[in-house]
Amino acid sequence: MKDMSPTTTKRAHRVQEMLSMAIASGHLHGLATIAKPINITRVWLSPDNKQAKVYFSVIGGDKNDAANIEHALQASTGTAQSLVGKTLKTFSTPKIKFIYDDLLDELDDLNQRFLNN
Secondary structure, eight states, X not given: OOOOOHHHHHHHHHHXXXXXXXHHHTOSTTOTTXXXXXXXXXXXXXXXXXXXXXXXXXXXXXXXXXXHHHHHHHHXXXXXXXXXXXXXXXXXXXXXXXXXXXXXXXXXXHXXXXXXX
């Protein structure tokens, strides 16, 4: 993966903030069915700003919850892209893909192994 320039990093941070606020405030349609809170953990923005991978975690949920939430987020991709486009005011809006970030699950598994030894 190519390193991101400072401008791209700043833009990715703004995309992350916007999506986090939009999800928290309920501005993305289709998310009303989500029973668990979610957190945007990171955003990877391609060097040409045409693609954004938005990683999320589920607070107090499991992988089954994550699959349902990922489906709901994917259904709201159009609204998310529109929101990002209007706020960033750039020539092109990145195509957004939501991806479950299982890093917290992996850390929890490692914690359990450590505690059991």
